[in-house]
Amino acid sequence: MPIHTILSGLESSRDAREALYKEFHRHPELSLQEFRTADRIEEELRASGIDEVLRIGRTGIVAILRNGDGPVVAMRGDIDALPMAERSGRDYAAEGATQVDEATGKETPVAHTCGHDMHIVCLLGATQAFHAHRGEWSGTFVAVFQPGEENAAGARAMVQAGIVDKVPRPDVYLGQHVLGSLPGGAVGIRSGPLFSAAASIEITLHGKGSHGSMPNLGVDPIVLGSAIVTRLQAIVAREVAPRETAVVTVGSFHSGTKSNIIPDSAVLQLNTRAFDKGVEKHLHEAIERIVRAECEAARSPKPPEFRYYDQYPLTENHDEPTARVRAAFDAYFGEDSVDMAPVPASEDFSVIPDAFGCPYTYWGLGGCADWKNAPGNHSPFFAPDIHPTLDRGVEAIVVAASPWLIKDK
Numbered sequence: 344m345p346i347h348t349i350l351s352g353l354e355s356s357r358d359a360r361e362a363l364y365k366e367f368h369r370h371p372e373l374s375l376q377e378f379r380t381a382d383r384i385e386e387e388l389r390a391s392g393i394d395e396v397l398r399i400g401r402t403g404i405v406a407i408l409r410n411g412d413g414p415v416v417a418m419r420g421d422i423d424a425l426p427m428a429e430r431s432g433r434d435y436a437a438e439g440a441t442q443v444d445e446a447t448g449k450e451t452p453v454a455h456t457c458g459h460d461m462h463i464v465c466l467l468g469a470t471q472a473f474h475a476h477r478g479e480w481s482g483t484f485v486a487v488f489q490p491g492e493e494n495a496a497g498a499r500a501m502v503q504a505g506i507v508d509k510v511p512r513p514d515v516y517l518g519q520h521v522l523g524s525l526p527g528g529a530v531g532i533r534s535g536p537l538f539s540a541a542a543s544i545e546i547t548l549h550g551k552g553s554h555g556s557m558p559n560l561g562v563d564p565i566v567l568g569s570a571i572v573t574r575l576q577a578i579v580a581r582e583v584a585p586r587e588t589a590v591v592t593v594g595s596f597h598s599g600t601k602s603n604i605i606p607d608s609a610v611l612q613l614n615t616r617a618f619d620k621g622v623e624k625h626l627h628e629a630i631e632r633i634v635r636a637e638c639e640a641a642r643s644p645k646p647p648e649f650r651y652y653d654q655y656p657l658t659e660n661h662d663e664p665t666a667r668v669r670a671a672f673d674a675y676f677g678e679d680s681v682d683m684a685p686v687p688a689s690e691d692f693s694v695i696p697d698a699f700g701c702p703y704t705y706w707g708l709g710g711c712a713d714w715k716n717a718p719g720n721h722s723p724f725f726a727p728d729i730h731p732t733l734d735r736g737v738e739a740i741v742v743a744a745s746p747w748l749i750k751d752k
């Protein structure tokens with residue numbers, strides 16, 4: 344059984360993988376500043392005798408295992424951490440970890456509270472397992488260690504740095520994410536939309552400042568902004584079909600300094616989510632239409648300004664590779680192979696396969712035995728179980744790649 348042979352080193356490598364996981368966990372780094380992380384990944388790959396290792400962009404790493412004729416399977420693991428403090432209380436927690444954010448020059452707390460350190464160690468483990476057992480499979484395995492997932496910039500950075508020209512075109516592009524929302528030890532997959540399309544929009548509203556006692560002399564951007572916040576709630580309620588899922592959230596509203604001054608501007612920050620590109624387009628058009636109309640209604644002296652940022656594409660699993668991976672998961676994991684519901688979170692995973700023009704599929708890896716009570720991803724308390732998750736993540740990658748790379752399973 345080639346899969347079992349490829350995975351035969353799981354037990355003997357378990358302690359080393361656990362130590363490596365704790366090391367990455369204690370050294371979290373911000374998006375696109377994963378310098379130490381990238382160096383350590385490269386070191387680990389080279390130490391196990393893998394020599395085709397490319398740097399793509401500042402902190403992207405790709406390892407290529409060419410092993411004769413056959414399909415090319417690429418597997419992505421994201422490597423960045425989040426700008427927040429960890430409070431998991433584990434003995435390997437990165438409490439107090441900070442890094443200077445290049446964008447702001449400020450010392451920023453940083454923590455692996457999305458589990459990308461687990462993704463690194465699972466992808467390293469699977470790559471090393473394929474390398475150690477080349478006789479059991481044929482084709483090409485490409486491990487993509489992608490930076491900057493959390494700011495939606497890392498996959499695009501690798502595309503800009505030429506990944507499409509430097510790496511063989513994959514027949515399928517795979518990805519996984521450890522999730523607090525799936526039963527521990529389970530793998531979950533589905534065809535079609537899996538993660539929502541997301542965008543953040545900063546809107547600057549222009550008013551006219553005046554003394555708080557003479558509102559008639561000004562244009563109050565706080566009243567204007569309040570009307571907009573209320574009116575925006577009607578987009579999902581009244582303009583989106585009930586069968587669709589959409590979210591419009593106003594996450595911040597800043598204006599003014601003092602009770603008796605009418606300020607001259609207000610800034611709103613919005614976040615949108617949708618599971619359909621047409622619905623997302625409608626949300627953005629409706630937001631701009633409502634904001635412009637309210638500004639006009641309020642006698643705003645200048646048109647509003649819209650700045651879109653942190654834009655994530657829709658992650659929509661392709662049918663054919665998803666069916667093949669699901670069948671392989673069912674055969675290997677049995678009852679632990681489950682359906683996954685769409686998640687309103689977002690991913691930049693699809694940017695690279697879209698640049699290659701190749702199909703992709705992505706699955707969830709259950710990270711917590713007590714998943715119903717476990718803190719979710721991005722919680723300061725998020726702490727996936729090390730075991731069996733580290734093993735399961737390696738197994739899932741090898742099993743998912745097997746329909747393409749292994750002839751006699």
Ligand SMILES: [Zn+2]
Nearest residue numbers: 457493720721
């Ligand atoms: Zn995340």
Ligand SMILES: [Zn+2]
Nearest residue numbers: 457459492520
């Ligand atoms: Zn993540």
